[in-house]
Amino acid sequence: MQKIFILIVIYYLFNSGLAVSEPSTFLWSVNNIDNSPKIYLLGSIHIADKRLYPLPDAIESAYEKSDALILEVVIDKVNPLKLMQHLTYKDHRTLESELSKDVFEKVSAKFEEIGISKIVYNKFKPWFAMLTLQSGMFKSSGFSASQGIDMYFLDKARKEGKKVDEIENIESQIKLLEDLGSYTGEYLGNMIDELDNADSTMANILEIWKSGDIGKMEEFTKSGDDKAEYAEVMNLLNFERNKRMAEKIEEYYNDDKIYFIIVGAAHLIGEKGLVEILKSKNYNIIRY
Numbered sequence: 023m024q025k026i027f028i029l030i031v032i033y034y035l036f037n038s039g040l041a042v043s044e045p046s047t048f049l050w051s052v053n054n055i056d057n058s059p060k061i062y063l064l065g066s067i068h069i070a071d072k073r074l075y076p077l078p079d080a081i082e083s084a085y086e087k088s089d090a091l092i093l094e095v096v097i098d099k100v101n102p103l104k105l106m107q108h109l110t111y112k113d114h115r116t117l118e119s120e121l122s123k124d125v126f127e128k129v130s131a132k133f134e135e136i137g138i139s140k141i142v143y144n145k146f147k148p149w150f151a152m153l154t155l156q157s158g159m160f161k162s163s164g165f166s167a168s169q170g171i172d173m174y175f176l177d178k179a180r181k182e183g184k185k186v187d188e189i190e191n192i193e194s195q196i197k198l199l200e201d202l203g204s205y206t207g208e209y210l211g212n213m214i215d216e217l218d219n220a221d222s223t224m225a226n227i228l229e230i231w232k233s234g235d236i237g238k239m240e241e242f243t244k245s246g247d248d249k250a251e252y253a254e255v256m257n258l259l260n261f262e263r264n265k266r267m268a269e270k271i272e273e274y275y276n277d278d279k280i281y282f283i284i285v286g287a288a289h290l291i292g293e294k295g296l297v298e299i300l301k302s303k304n305y306n307i308i309r310y
Contacts, residue, residue, distance in 0.1 A: 045309040046234035047078050048287050050297055052275060053306040060275055062088060063296065065239075065287030066171040067231050071164045074171070074228055080310040085175060088282035090185035092274065093172055098180075100192045108196045109150040116144045117151055125211040129155070132214055136162065148206040149199040152213055156220075163221040172284055189270050189283060190263070201258060236291050243288045261294045268299045275305070 048065030062084040067074065076082075085091070111117075118126050129151060133143045136158035143151060160166065167173060179186050199206070216223065230238045267285060274281045290296050301307050 047080055047310050048231060048234060048236070048239075048290065049078075049081050049084060049310040050290065051084070051308050051310070052271070052300060053308060055306075057306065059084070059087070059308075060280060061271060062280075062282045063271075063290060064171070064282065064284045065231075065290040066284045067227060068170045068172055068286060069160055069165050069167050069224065070169045070171065070228060071166070071224075072169065073225075074169070074232070075174075077171075077174075078310075084310075085178070085282050087280060088184075089279040090187060090281050091175055091179040092187050092189050092281050092283040093176060094188065094190050094285050095192050095195060096176070096186055096188045097167075097173075097192075098176065099188075105192065105196075108200075109147060110145040111147060117146050117148065118144055120148055121207050121210065125207055125214070128214040129210060132159070132217060147200075148210050149202065152206065152210045155217060156213070159217045159220045160224060163224065165220075165224050175282070175284060189267055189285065198258060198263070231287065239287055240291045243291075260288055264289055264294060264296055264299060268296055268303075271296070271300065272303075 050063045051059040052061040052063065054060050064081060064084070117129065121129065129143075130140065132155050133140070133151075136155070138154070138158070143154070146154065157167070176186065178184075202209075227239075227242065230242060267289065271283065274283070285296070288295075292298070297307055297309075
C-alpha cells in the first residue's frame with residue numbers, strides 16, 4: 023500500500039497521429055467518431071529523475087497536437103500560505119500525540135536524518151509528515167517532483183503560452199488525505215520501513231513506465247492491497263476519484279478543443295481505471 027502513496031501523493035495515468043506496431047506507452051486517446059483524437063490521456067510518474075527522458079515521440083507529438091494541458095492539480099497556482107493552514111496542527115495536538123510510540127520513534131529518526139528538527143515536524147499532521155519524509159528521502163536519492171512528467175509538461179506549457187487547467191484541485195486532494203483519518207498513522211509506520219529502499223523502488227517504477235508494461239505497473243500498485251483494512255483507502259485514493267475524473271473527461275470531450283490530460287498512472291490502469299470506465303461508456307479508446 024505504501025507503494026501506492028509513492029505513485030499517488032508526493033502525493034496516483036494517450037494518442038498521436040503516429041502509427042505504432044505495438045502499444046508501448048502509458049498514453050491513450052479518446053477518439054471522435056471519425057477516429058481522430060479528441061483527448062489524450064497520459065499516465066504520469068509524479069516524481070522522477072533524468073533517466074525518464076527523453077519521452078517517447080508519441081507522447082511529445084500528442085502534447086503538440088493539443089490545445090490545452092490538464093493536470094490533476096496546477097501546482098504553480100497553489101497559494102503556499104493558504105496551503106500551510108492545512109498542513110499543521112493549530113491546537114494542542116502534535117504528531118507525537120497522534121501516533122503510537124513505536125511509529126513516532128521511527129518517524130523522528132527519519133526526520134533527524136533529513137535535517138528537520140522536532141520543534142518543526144512535531145506540529146505536522148500525519149499525512150503531511152508522510153509526504154515530507156517521502157520527498158526528503160527521494161530527493162536524497164536524486165528523485166524530485168521537478169523532474170516528474172507533470173512538471174515537465176507544465177513548464178513546457180507555461181513557456182509556450184498553452185492553456186493549463188486542472189481536473190481536480192489542491193483543496194480536494196487535501197480533503198482526501200484528511201479523510202484517511204486513522205489509517206494515516208498505520209501507513210506512516212509501514213512507509214518508514216520502505217524508505218530505505220526508495221532508490222530501488224523508484225528505479226523500478228521508472229523502468230516499468232519506460233517499458234510500457236501495464237501488467238507490471240498494475241501488479242506494483244496493488245502490492246499490499248490484499249489486506250482488508252486497505253479496501254476503503256483504495257476506494258478513496260483511486261476508485262472514487264476515477265469516477266469523478268471520468269465525468270470531467272466527458273465534459274472536455276464535449277467541447278471543441280483537443281486536450282492533453284495527465285494523471286497518475288495508477289488512475290488509468292486496472293478494471294476500475296479511467297480507460298476501462300470510458301470504454302464501458304462506449305468511448306473509442308486507442309493505446310499508443
